[in-house]
Amino acid sequence: NAGVTQTPKFQVLKTGQSMTLQCAQDMNHEYMSWYRQDPGMGLRLIHYSVGAGITDQGEVPNGYNVSRSTTEDFPLRLLSAAPSQTSVYFCASSLGQGRYIQYFGAGTRLSVL
Amino acid sequence: KNQVEQSPQSLIILEGKNCTLQCNYTVSPFSNLRWYKQDTGRGPVSLTIMTFSENTKSNGRYTATLDADTKQSSLHITASQLSDSASYICVVITTSGTYKYIFGTGTRLKVLA
Numbered sequence: 001n002a003g004v005t006q007t008p009k010f011q012v013l014k015t016g017q018s019m020t021l022q023c024a025q026d027m028n029h030e031y032m033s034w035y036r037q038d039p040g041m042g043l044r045l046i047h048y049s050v051g052a053g054i055t056d057q058g059e060v061p062n063g064y065n066v067s068r069s070t071t072e073d074f075p076l077r078l079l080s081a082a083p084s085q086t087s088v089y090f091c092a093s094s095l096g097q098g099r100y101i102q103y104f105g106a107g108t109r110l111s112v113l
Numbered sequence: 114k115n116q117v118e119q120s121p122q123s124l125i126i127l128e129g130k131n132c133t134l135q136c137n138y139t140v141s142p143f144s145n146l147r148w149y150k151q152d153t154g155r156g157p158v159s160l161t162i163m164t165f166s167e168n169t170k171s172n173g174r175y176t177a178t179l180d181a182d183t184k185q186s187s188l189h190i191t192a193s194q195l196s197d198s199a200s201y202i203c204v205v206i207t208t209s210g211t212y213k214y215i216f217g218t219g220t221r222l223k224v225l226a
Contacts, residue, residue, distance in 0.1 A: 004156070042117065042202070042216030043157075090156050098144055098212040099164075104156030 002026055006091050006105035013081040013112045021076040021108050023091030029103075031094045032074040033058070034066065036087040037107075043090065049074055050097070081112045115140045117205050117217035125223045130193055134220045136186040136203030144206040148177050148188050151200045151219070160188070160201075193224045 007022045025032065033048035045058030049068040063085060065077040074093075078085060089108045094100040117138045126132050138146070145164045149157035161170045161177040163186070170177050174191045190197055200219040207213050 040218060042218050043214075044216075045214065092156075098206055098208060099162075101159045101162065102157075104158070106156050107154070 004091055004093050004103050004105035006089075006108050008108060009106065011108060011110050013078070013110065015081060015083060015112060017081050019078050019081065021078075021089055021091075021110075023074045023076065023105060024072050025074075025091075025093040025103070026072065027093060027095075027103065028071060029093035029095055030071070031097050031100070032068070033092050033102075034064070034074070034076045035090045035092065036060065037090060038087050046076065046089075078110075083112050086110060086112045115205075115207060115213070115215045117203055117215050119201075119203050119217040119220050121220060122218075123221040123223070125225060126193055128193060128195060128224055128226050132190050132193060132222065134188045134190075134201050134203075134222070136188070136217060138184050138186070138203075138205045138215070140184075140205040140207045140215050142207055142209055143181065144208045144212065146177075146179055146186050147204045147206070148175070148186075149202040149204060151202060153199070157202055190222075195224050195226060198222060198224045 004025045030051045034046040035043040037043050044060050047066040049055045052071050055066050091105045092102045094102045120135045147162045148160040151157040163179045176189045179186045200221045202219045203217040205215045
């Protein structure tokens with residue numbers, strides 16, 4: 001039981017490049033979400049999914065895309081990277097929303113030059 | 114505006130000492146309040162979850178309190194250890210249709226030998 005696995009751990013991109021951050025969980029959780037963590041700020045929600053085939057925008061969705069074709073996987077796509085997207089990205093999963101424990105991955109540290 | 118404020122921003126204590134971290138919130142309607150521990154370079158890990166009717170919850174040497182009337186919570190760490198060095202994040206969940214997670218910016222704790 002690996003929990004929530006994020007890859008890669010580190011990534012450097014040039015402005016305008018695209019990439020996909022991977023997130024997988026093996027706990028059969030319905031709810032998955034992506035956050036970004038920036039210095040001096042709380043975690044901010046980018047996108048979330050309440051189940052396979054269902055996604056919705058969070059607080060800061062611009063410049064990011066998601067899809068959820070399986071319960072296990074929830075990739076985050078950066079369409080055209082910008083320096084403002086330099087951040088640490090966390091994927092989280094839980095059985096449901098609100099009352100359930102959230103489990104976080106170890107994070108992906110992304111730098112956009 | 115829904116906000117979660119934590120104090121102090123950072124704290125240094127000696128191993129074996131106790132400490133208390135504060136969380137004030139202006140979130141409504143209230144669903145539950147959580148404390149997370151985040152080690153450097155890792156994702157947050159859930160310590161406690163408290164609903165409106167719970168005013169104390171313990172997890173080992175960690176004890177969280179909640180005063181829903183004054184909208185304040187605290188996390189008390191007893192007999193600190195070097196491994197307690199981490200950031201501690203307070204999160205308040207609100208629901209008015211959909212759940213929303215409001216994250217504080219955290220308190221960075223350093224425990225010295």
